[in-house]
Amino acid sequence: MNAKPVSHTDLIAATAIEVRAAIRSGAYTGHTAGLAAGKLQCNLAILPERYALDFLRFCQRNPKPCPVVGVSDTGNPALPTLGRDIDIRSDVSKYRVFRDGRLSEEVTEISDEWTDDLVTVALGCSFTFENALLHASIPVRHIETGLNVPMFRTNIDLVPAGRFHGQMVVTMRPIPEDQVAQAHEISRRFPQAHGAPIAVGDPEKIGIADLMQPDWGDAVEIRAGEVPVYWACGVTPQNVLLDAGLPLCITHSPGHMLIADVAEDAETTILKQ
């Protein structure tokens, strides 16, 4: 891991394979927003096999916050349906290792943690539909202003499975009133990336007290003529995994996603073999 460091700017025109290679070599440890444009980026949950069936059931029952886009064989660090050469032990720029439901460490590779018992679940991420919104000239405030998207706990109960349960986390984007229907229609086309909004308008209806006090990320301005629109968020499964208190669980660090070779607007997230 003594590769010469490269910057986000160095990688801006790189392919998904090139970005993963830079990450694998240790040359790049930064966030992945804007890299390998047009490719699917994924949230990550790595957990012992004995919890995998319940976690997949949980994801199936809560498809908007937890859209499964890839599942590894037990003990196998490859994810061939997402990318031909993926090694999940090294191909994410920053990981979080949780033990008994508590953050233990943040690391840039997990070879030492890997065992024959682990299953990787890759989940869709909001970058996909945000790109589609921008493409349709629908403004995305936190991107315009260089902030992180505001995220909020809600009172929306998730459908439980085994030890996995809790409430949904949502992201909020202010959308001009006359573009809300279009934003709904566009994001609905991406079931692998949280789909259509969960709610529109009054934050109290979904248990949010103050839109200027997000639980994660940054507060963003809501301008005249805009309404707050809420989408299911990939932080949901991370919280649920944390609360489940598994002996071991590894996720990506926020913003440090797995980059797949699959196009983000492909019909399925399965790479043609």
Add this chain to the structure above:
Amino acid sequence: MNAKPVSHTDLIAATAIEVRAAIRSGAYTGHTAGLAAGKLQCNLAILPERYALDFLRFCQRNPKPCPVVGVSDTGNPALPTLGRDIDIRSDVSKYRVFRDGRLSEEVTEISDEWTDDLVTVALGCSFTFENALLHASIPVRHIETGLNVPMFRTNIDLVPAGRFHGQMVVTMRPIPEDQVAQAHEISRRFPQAHGAPIAVGDPEKIGIADLMQPDWGDAVEIRAGEVPVYWACGVTPQNVLLDAGLPLCITHSPGHMLIADVAEDAETTILKQ
């Protein structure tokens, strides 16, 4: 099970709940095509828990033939995300019981087979997108002519998982050449029901020798100006399960589907709690 028999015609205006009640009581044992219009109908695979994780991985890797729309808790005959009162031991009008990969019997309820070890997986079915095609005035030949859809083995390899592997089975519908693009666009909107076509045109490209000799179902006429269009078929997972030779596996009988309370065009197949 001494309920007074009812016919398909008697049930044509019944709700999903009423149809399931008629099936549960033993009053109705026929096919479900055209019943509970607008509701999702499902293929069924019931298998021992120790195979469930691999089967769910298999379905995730082959989402077009195997779109998962519901998964039960282990040993629990309910499917609350598909319908509030579903009891999978009695709510399907005809089941096939396979032992060691061979058809053992065809029955109208499976209470005697049920154990604490079984997991139910419900999979989407082509009724959903066929209704959408008909709605858009795209002809569906086998429905027009009162036949079963023609189904064919292909040479398209499935992505394996554990003991589950094989080739895709497809259905074929002749579509007027100028409506093929529209048929593609419409069915793509239903990822929970096989999505967009797998192939269009030349059957030999996907390993079909003769369109007039389907492996299952009925041959249908292809008229001048029409092209054969191929969609992934729910018989695929049934074949794969059979080949896997599980000690026990229960499916619905062809055409005798589980009827859910979820609208077939809903964004997700999860009933609002």
